Amino acid sequence: MYRKTFARIHLGNLKQNIRNAAGNVPDACGIVAVVKANAYGHGAVECARAAKQAGACMLAVALAEEAVPLIQENIGLPIIIIGRSNHEQLRLAVELGLQPCVFTPDDIAFLQEASAEQGTKTKVHLKFDTGMCRIGIRSDQELGECIKTLNACDRVGLEGVFTHFANSDAKNKDHAIGQHEKFLHYIDILRENGFRPAIHADNSAGTIDLPQFSHDMVRFGISMYGYYPSDEVDKDAVPLSPVMEVFAEISHVKTIEPGESVGYGSTFTAQRTTKVATVQIGYGDGYNRLLSNKGKMIVTTDCGSFYAPIIGRVCMDQTMIDITDVGGAVQTGDVVTVLGKKGDKLVSADDIAKICGTISYEVLLDFNERVPRVYSDDNGADPAGKEQK
Structure with a gap:
């Protein structure tokens, strides 16, 4: 990988x-x-x-x-x-x-x-x-x-x-x-x-x-x-835990000034001095373009976990997030949580589905072969997981 x-x-x-x-x-x-x-x-x-x-x-x-x-x-x-x-x-x-x-x-x-x-x-x-x-x-x-x-x-x-x-x-x-x-x-x-x-x-x-x-x-x-078919079923009857998490690497960190815009179509314009991280995932990986200016990722530093909103359009291979309010140092090579839970922060397939007007099934299926699957039994025997061949 x-x-x-x-x-x-x-x-x-x-x-x-x-x-x-x-x-x-x-x-x-x-x-x-x-x-x-x-x-x-x-x-x-x-x-x-x-x-x-x-x-x-x-x-x-x-x-x-x-x-x-x-x-x-x-x-x-x-x-x-x-x-x-x-x-x-x-x-x-x-x-x-x-x-x-x-x-x-x-x-x-x-x-x-x-x-x-x-x-x-x-x-x-x-x-x-x-x-x-x-x-x-x-x-x-x-x-x-x-x-x-x-x-x-x-x-x-x-x-x-x-x-x-x-x-x-x-x-x-x-x-x-x-x-x-x-x-x-x-x-x-x-x-x-x-x-x-x-x-x-x-x-x-x-x-x-x-x-x-x-x-x-x-x-x-x-x-x-790990997902319920709807919000109307009795979730207490069968407890579930999501099976998939998705992570992506930060490829660049920069600061832009008020009035500068981000991404195709300049759909986001900074209203303040804004720290931007570019993340290595996009609609070419199955990350929905409808998340443009609406979705969020989780950035984790030594100060904790923080939500970072998506700014600008989701590109084929990259997505930009606003890390201005993230505490602690963020740098190239760090890995953010695209889908999953970190600390007290959660981005679920249901959350993404609501933004995109679809269902969790489609969100999970959308992540394609460009996103390698790494397997873990969650038993501590193989904490690194096994990369799919």
Whole structure:
């Protein structure tokens, strides 16, 4: 790692988040660790390995190809694909021994053919659309056609059934309750036809607020990484600690006089003698340009930790901050906290999301490959962490 701009991933926090979630659901309920989109930007292989150590029973990805590195690294947990797969992806799922989501007779029949070609059997999870209006079975007739096809396909086994709540993170749970009632109706039909699949409905919000709907497994996504799906869930039910922190190096410190402007477009003009630090991070690293003249970083000196507001526009590779009110010496080579906590100061993904008009999920995912991930188990054994290869 050359530039001192990096993300530290606290795997110990991830493990504890999983254990706290497990404590909020029945003992027999398994935790499915959702590691799609490179584990929400945290690193799929490392997070999957940590999740397994914390007791997760299964991994979830959105795309069959996302499972390739997990298989190559021998994580050793079954993997479900929770998004729709085209035929090329279904063929890959068969090759890798994944458990794809299906909801049409055509996909089931294709899996039968692909499994026969490879001399294997494939486990699938039926997806039900109970109110998300995204993907899934929407009627008794559609389910009946899938059941007929499953009965005709000896190489495709129904391993699980699931739905996804659209509003389980809202204070009013009526929509989620209605979705669950529809889901139970479809499960009854399956049981009448002799199927006994594993059942899962809860996402992170459901795991926290609707543990009574946990069934056999819950899919733990954003909250595994330390963030609540919304401010309306019961945060006392499952304590969470953020897993990612982001740091960046100061490349230059200077003083400007009243009337001088900063950055592209001269959107900030100094009203006083102002001490400015240039920080080695920008929108080319996934640091949102909407933070221009609105966001803040944390600068830590021997006098403590201080907020330093962003001044001027966030550039592709650099961002300027006002360090006039920072106590103590600040110099080139110092590292500031872009995301995380230092002393009594905190910049969270939720804080950044509010400024940018988005959600914590996107903030975490935005930090790209130019920001190396450094891993720590938070157990003191490897305080420097391990740099991703």
